[in-house]
């Protein structure tokens with residue numbers, strides 16, 4: 437297990453759609469070691485999630501874990517989840533505007549619109565199939581990681597570029613209003 441370097445915006449590996457992982461490959465030592473590295477790297481960087489291509493491996497695998505995250509203290513907890521070959525689909529047209537950041541986009545945050553209710557199908561690291569509904573900010577986190585695996589970044593979804601801000605200026609000028617709005621939203625949606 438090892439903490440790996442995180443690839444940042446501009447590197448082509450972040451822009452290539454990742455390839456699907458076969459069941460045999462998933463069970464192999466190499467893929468299991470990669471998953472361990474992703475978890476270690478995500479935790480070391482205090483990320484809410486990380487996609488394999490963010491550490492330079494172009495395979496359709498992401499890890500997600502939110503537990504009183506200092507980067508996103510308003511996010512409800514998500515248990516450590518390994519998603520392999522995820523397929524995500526919106527369940528309706530409800531959307532919410534979320535201020536996001538990304539380990540591959542140092543020192544920049546911005547507002548993106550995310551679906552509030554999504555269905556996610558994926559394999560876990562043991563190859564077990566999951567078919568789940570995610571809601572609210574948790575649904576947003578899954579959409580952010582699936583975007584990575586498709587070669588997209590949250591920057592692509594920032595429609596109002598005046599919302600782009602450094603982390604320092606987010607704290608200073610935007611945090612309170614955003615946290616108030618999103619806390620009401622989380623209370624309503626429950627996640």
Ligand code: NI
Nearest residue numbers: 537538539540
């Ligand atoms: Ni990201």
